[in-house]
Amino acid sequence: MTAASQITVSIFMLTYNQEHCIAQAIDSILAQKTSFKFQLVIGEDCSTDSTRSICENYQNKYPDKIKLLPSIGKNIGLINNYFRTINACEGKYIAICDGDDYWIDEFKLQKQVDFLEANPDFAIVGTNYHKLFKDNSLVEEKKEHSKPYYEFSDLIFKNVLPSVTTLFRNIPKQEPLPNWILKYPYGDWPTYLWVLKNGGKIHFLNDFTAVYRMEIGVSAKLRKTLSDIETVNLNILKDIASDDAFSHKNAIISKSINDKKKQLVSLYNREKKYFKAFALFLKTIFKQENKLGFVKFYVYSVLKSVKLI
Structure with missing residues (x-):
């Protein structure tokens, strides 16, 4: 059995010029307490600040837990970075945490993996989370769900999954994501739809497990x-x-x-x-x-x- 086959969860993290918050994001992953092996896969896209050196220091300190994918020579852009990073995820499950977000529940992965292991008809697990604004105010984002689970037929109308909270079965490992996703500024919603296309349901835990930074990033620019x-x-x-x-x-x-x-x-x-x-x-x-x-x-x-x- 190879080391890769023993990885239960791959956490993929995209980062670019996030020297002010990348350490907090990485530390929140390393703080996870699990009964299984997990690996943080960092797609570092040729940052012009100290982000890469911070990531390299963490990889040198935790070589068994961190895989660093640096861009060589030039920035390749968010969606290309997304593709190569998710393709490097070898675990049975994939979780997402961008370099400007972080987790606050040290049992997040354990809870989500336990649920999917016990419920093979489910493919994705999300949770509640906090929104962090520029003035450092935290706002709870707790969804009142009108149904016990969601399916493809729900997600196709609206993405109800905050990426920083999700854990999903690594369907892209067996069925690679389609190249048309490369045309778009983000890949999480089409990825979830790809995971659910042949069945599987979405479950939400009531726990608050993560913090999502508002008013920065690609989606924030688009939402203007x-x-x-x-x-x-x-x-x-x-x-x-x-x-x-x-x-x-x-x-x-x-x-x-x-x-x-x-x-x-x-x-x-x-x-x-x-x-x-x-x-x-x-x-x-x-x-x-x-x-x-x-x-x-x-x-x-x-x-x-x-x-x-």
């Missing part, structure tokens, strides 16, 4: 304009619809695409991008089952944007 991030999500859905691996999910994927287009129409109107809203409305209405309802929805979103209702 909500229509931008929803446009990315719509394009992801279109690629999923074109991927033969998801062909058995065509009906629910088509429904989610129409739903996403409606969301975009509303967001464009809210952001005063009326031409974009109208153009998308015209392209979408003929694919709507309830055309009159969609017309009413469009008119309502316009009136609401100009505060007439």
Whole structure:
């Protein structure tokens, strides 16, 4: 049995120019108390500050627990770093913790692995978490779930999984992620959908296990304009619809695409991008089952944007 085959959990961590917080992130992983072997896989993307040297010091100190993947010569970008790092994860399960986030429950991995080991019909486990803002204020993010578990048919409409809390079965080890993901600024949501495409459910533990830093990173930049991030999500859905691996999910994927287009129409109107809203409305209405309802929805979103209702 090789050392890699004994790894139960691979934690993949992406980092770039995070010298102010990378040590806290790594320490929170090393503090995990488990009955199994885990390995931290760090994708360090040619940082211009001291991030790489900090990571190298940790790897030298904990060579059995840390695998460092430095970019040589140039920055390769977030999504390429995501791909090579997740591909280097050899454990039965994968957990995510970016270099600017950290875990606060030393039994996080043990709890999540115990659940998946006992429940083979589940593929992903998430938890509650805290949001950390720039003023150092912490806000609890506790989800009140309306159902005991979630499935592909739920996640295809909205990503309900905060990446810093997730642990999932290493499906990408047997079925490599599709290359179309490389077109996008993030890969977590399509990865979860890939994991669930042939079955498996999502469970949420009530524990608070992690801290997610707000107002920094790629997703924070995108969310400055909500229509931008929803446009990315719509394009992801279109690629999923074109991927033969998801062909058995065509009906629910088509429904989610129409739903996403409606969301975009509303967001464009809210952001005063009326031409974009109208153009998308015209392209979408003929694919709507309830055309009159969609017309009413469009008119309502316009009136609401100009505060007439």
